[in-house]
Amino acid sequence: MTIHTDLHLSIQGMSCAVCVGSATKALEELDGVTEVKVNLATESADLQLATPATPGSVAIALDRAGFPARTSRAVLEIEGMTCASCVGRVDLALAALPGVTEVNVNLASETATVHYFDGMITPADLLAATASTGYTAHLRDASAPPDMGARKEAEAATLRRDVMIAAALTLPVFLIEMGGHLYPPLHHWVAATIGQQVSWMLQFLLTALVLTFPGRRFFTKGIPALLRRVPDMNSLVAMGSGAAFLFSTVVTFFPALLPAASRAVYFESAAVIVTLILVGRYLEARAKGRTGQAIARLIDLAPKTARVLRDGIEREIPADELVLDDIVLIPPGARIPADGVVTEGSSHIDESMITGEPLPVAKTQDDPVTGGTVNGTGALRIRTSAVGRDTTLSQIVRMVQDAQGARLPIQSLVDGITLWFVPVVMGFATLTLLIWLAVGPAPALTHALVAGVAVLIIACPCAMGLATPTSIMVGTGRAADLGVLFRKGDALQALQSATIIAFDKTGTLTLGKPTLTDLHLADGFDRANLLRLVGAVEAQSEHPIAHAIEATARAECGPLPNAQDFRAQPGFGIRATVDGHSVIVGAARLMAREKIALGELEDQAATLAVDGKTPLYAAIDGEIAALIAVADPLKPTTRAAVAALHDMGLKTAMITGDAAPTAHAIAREAGIDHVEAELLPRGKVKALAALNTDTETLAFVGDGINDAPALASADIGIAIGTGTDIAVEAADVVLMRGDLTGVVNAIAISRATMRNIRQNLFWAFAYNTALIPVAAGLLYPLFGLQLSPMLAAGAMALSSVFVVSNALRLRNAKSPIQKDAT
Template identity: 40%
Template sequence: MATKDKNTVTQTFPVLGMTCASCASSAESIVQHQEGVVNASVNFATGNLTVDYLPDTTNVEILQKAVQSVGYDLLVEEETKQRETLEAIHEKKFKSLKARTIWAIILSLPVVVIGMFFMDMPYADPIMWLFSTPVVLWLGKDFFINAWKQAKHRSANMDTLVALSTGIAYLFSVFNMLFADFWHQRGLHAHVYFEAAAVIIAFILLGKLLEEKAKGNTSSAIKKLMGLQPKTVIVVEADGTERQKAIEDVNAGDVILVKPGEKIAVDGMVTSGGSYVDESMLSGEPVPVLKKENEKVFAGTINQKGSFQFKAVKVGKETMLAQIIKMVQDAQGSKAPVQKLVDKIAGIFVPVVMSIAVLTFILWFILGGDNGVVQGLLAAVTVLVIACPCALGLATPTAIMVGVGKGAEKGILIKDAESLELAKKVNAIVLDKTGTITEGRPEVTGIQWLDNDDMTEDILLSIEKQSEHPLAEAVVKKLQNVSTTVLTNFDSITGKGAKADYNNETYYVGNKKLLADNSISIADTLQQQADEWGKQSKTVIWFANSKQALSVIAISDKIKQTSVQAIKEIQYMGIDLYMLTGDNDATAKAIAEQTGIKHYKADVLPQHKADFVKELQSKGKVVAMVGDGINDSTALATADVSIAMGKGSDIAMDVAKMTIISSDLTKIPQAIRLSKQTVATIKQNLFWAFIYNLIGIPIAAGILYPINGFLLDPMIAGAAMALSSVSVVSNSLRLKWKK
């Protein structure tokens, strides 16, 4: 296996022709062993292969040939075309499966009726042979073809079990029908089991049809998201004329007209007009948002009553909707840690079942008396039929798919299955203050000058215009009517502020620590005002030259309406809550008191946030970090579960494993509850999948026969096997309706 480096390419391809979890293991294994492949993962529920490979060593064609060699195929078309082709393939497959199932049931019915009630009627055996042959050899031919492909590579899957069981039952019946004297001479009746062979295939096809339909429902969240983007838009040309354009032809910079009730096609900025826009499918918030000039709009949201024009900023794969769809698809296709163990079990499951079937036959042959051969053969067939690796293979990924999809519908974007599985274990949450607990839209509420003149205002504005800190924006907005001046040697000082030179003098803007580090004095009048503002939970920043503070500025950032409720909910769940902020102690204390947070730290630098997360982890805590800014990205990367606010920086969202699109903190307890429900569903699915096989296989082998003479009918085994997969998928779908 190759080692991952910066040149590694990651791609996802649909795998065609898989029928069970063992198929996924087989396809994954063959790709994993190709030269230049760093990592390969096949998800049976989504039907996708995700592969990291070195393009200098291997390519897509080589990977496709490798997958084809074990009886499957890769769809390697470009993404937009891939979706259409895949939908067409699935539609065709579903129709074919439906037709085969209906015909199998129709042809099997007379075989069952004759086999159970009219065994002694004239020509009973040839009639059953006539009806069962097309079921086994025509409608069930895929089982035999796939089993043969697997056998050529010395592997086995569910098709192997079905082909062996139905093939043995069919051939044994043909032999008994044509050579009945062989058994009569030995004093035995020549039974035929055409009904078992035919009905097993009918039941398994029915199970596959129901499973395919149910699996389609698990990815309904993706289909809903994909349906949000309109196919065409009205573009307003420079001369004011309007023309219709296909969504694929829209370019950044195009001005688009949105009429009442229409869906917004791409991300952009409102240029004229205004309206309320329903952003619920992106944020999970039901209240429409007012959009005016210079406000952002997003693809997939729905305009209400007004109409407006907006300039396209992000199109195609760059829109937030496209990124959300990609993120949800990746998350649904990722594997939870528990799935790795299940994959290993599924990989050895079929050979183990085949061994049990052989052992069953041998024991019946030795201990079964006169009917040992016949009953041994039937018991072996029943073991092969009832054993189902599908239920095992579907247990985890279907629950993950539904959980991730439900999260997306609620405005909680989950990047991978691991974070969804881990969120339920979180017992400590670290919250950033600005933009997380508060609105993140700070405003200057007061400026106190020591000795004001126009030039000092110019210098203050010029420094803040170059700073990337969110608080700097508030100062710039306040001083927007002031002119700027040319500065030299501008330097941003992380966690403290910024400085620059003007006319051989150095000027500083930042927190009190910045002034203390540079031995700058503060007049009593300014300090008193700063203390007063601090008590009012306002953030205080200082403006100074190299000798003394020139002014103190109060900045207020409103606490979000839902923050207090969210914090109460989190604490009620028994989770320790910590607030970290770069703000001063007085402001941090005031915010903590207003929101009910018991533990907080003020004057925290970005690198110290990550250190605090590590400190909690060293005490055995499973830590979730919630933040929205560039300064939170290190702590987000360090935490066990990282959650970004959707209205924050792109870097924070890139690093985080979960994103709350609306930036509403009440979504965090929702995400934890969703994690608990999903993990509970996975455990239920695995329990039933294991129990089913643990109980079913010994009964099929005839363990009850010495006690009460009970032998399981292969037909009933076929029905039970089909229902096991359907029950697992149906249990996963229950997640959709849980609160």
């Protein structure tokens, strides 16, 4: 059946009729979109949606057209989800709301992240949709840190109390009933003292207390879900333990209703089922609390208070009350509460939590400092430049949190199976019951009850729902410990399949702090005057090579004149006017474009490039003036990182705008397999496309503005976090530290996490595939054995604990380059 939905979108970036036409065309080209009306005045679009179009596909189409729809993001904290079926129902309910473009419900973190078009729905609608599925949700405060550990600690405390109560009530029931089977004298003693009927009545009372108090949660959640025809794990437990209890109650108080051969009680099964599952949930809650330790450690880096100077008065305030341009006093040994700039004092700052570098960094007036880092022995005053959610530490926390809540492509397959798993299990349990009643040996009713209850209990899909998100939470947390942030969840899965790692050169493979090594003058030019003019132009540029030339010019010539009409031409060079002279500095291709002959300097440049130096040319008033050579040494860890990538079976490449001889020299030194040099930013994208064949998966590592297109176009973009914000925003993975050890760590963690997920999924599915037939009675015709519901409950609880415990092993994942492991 085709469902039609009306959408009203607010669109960004439209400024003219051409924009309207482009946005309209992008929408009309989507299969299923009709009646498109784009309005420039209101910056909005109205359209009708039908299958196969979705709000998500509309959002993607507008993004690609360059006119993104305004969207909002909400994170709901959901109570009561226990299995993959719960996740599926909440996901479907939220995704069905008009205007929702993306939903990710995470069982491990017990959250739902929802992206939706502004104005179409409100957070209240999201809460109502969640409530309609039987689960309570709360909107997470965007300014509050996640409290997964605290919530799980409180939940574990409640469960521990309930487990103790359930165990105390269950133990006498178990001893009376099962003890008599295991030790016949006990059975005779009970019969001779209190008698069988009184014994059954005592078991009834104790089991009723177990189900009414610690076990109440299964019935208050499972029965309503069953009545709504959306059964979950709680429904299976309620039906299994309830059936055993009700059958035993009939045997105890109304024995005449049943054949004599079927008069046996299973109170111990009902009580033990509830107790064991509560034990499993308690262990699971404790383990889940540990999955969020990475975020907790990051949050703990931020001090809770700050000493500020306001109106000349020094006072201590909560750190979250800091505002921009506050003057904050940082005593020796204190953590810095926010990002800022030093206004007074000097000290050394331990920045290892950001950079991974163990040596403290000297800071003095006008130097930037980062919130969460530790001051050394000097006292500082800083002016805040970023506070609250805008600090570097808060952004890192959000990246880790988003990665931990990510939905990997593999999860879609799992969700598709588990959503229908519980109804199928209930049908199988019913079929098992009927078969036993039809062909089972006497007492058939007893055998049928045992088999049906065992199937219901053993098939709870908790382990399936936890298999993927728990591994993601722990894996991404460990990655953060190793200095790797996965900004986009699917990168965690994609990176394990990478076959080629391509690098930018400057600032990625090299230190990005080049020094001027050679200066060859053309006839008629003076070194001091040329450095003075060229240094003035380079002082306007942010490029590392420019800083190297500027530093030499200032050292030799002192203060530099001002440059006017400065223009940067990415991939070519720069130009400006200094003291009335037209000055051009750049690569050979810039000189060729300006039709400036290089003369004998061209041969000298080739020699310098073979030595791994970057040759540049300077021209004054249209005449070649000098050949300038700059050398940028490799980072200390580059060779080891490239070697480690080769050991992992990966190919490496360098994609750079630098001169070919220089690039090849650096590649030889680093051990890079393939080189593409002298490329403009657009050329880097084409070079990546040529490498990225159908049989290859390519990751690109870069740090500069000119790397942003390549980072965005690669299968996986990896940005050096010490680089520019534009590069970081374009990347899928961010390395907090400036060396390439992070690339090795990212791939190692990706592989370890995906391997862990596959182990969990194999266990979860194999466990159910193997044990459901056993619970149904497969072994009875062969060996006369029937699986007890108590053992089924224990196996089910242990399966979830196994999956979470296996995921927690990722906390000990090691860096292939051991010296950088933390």
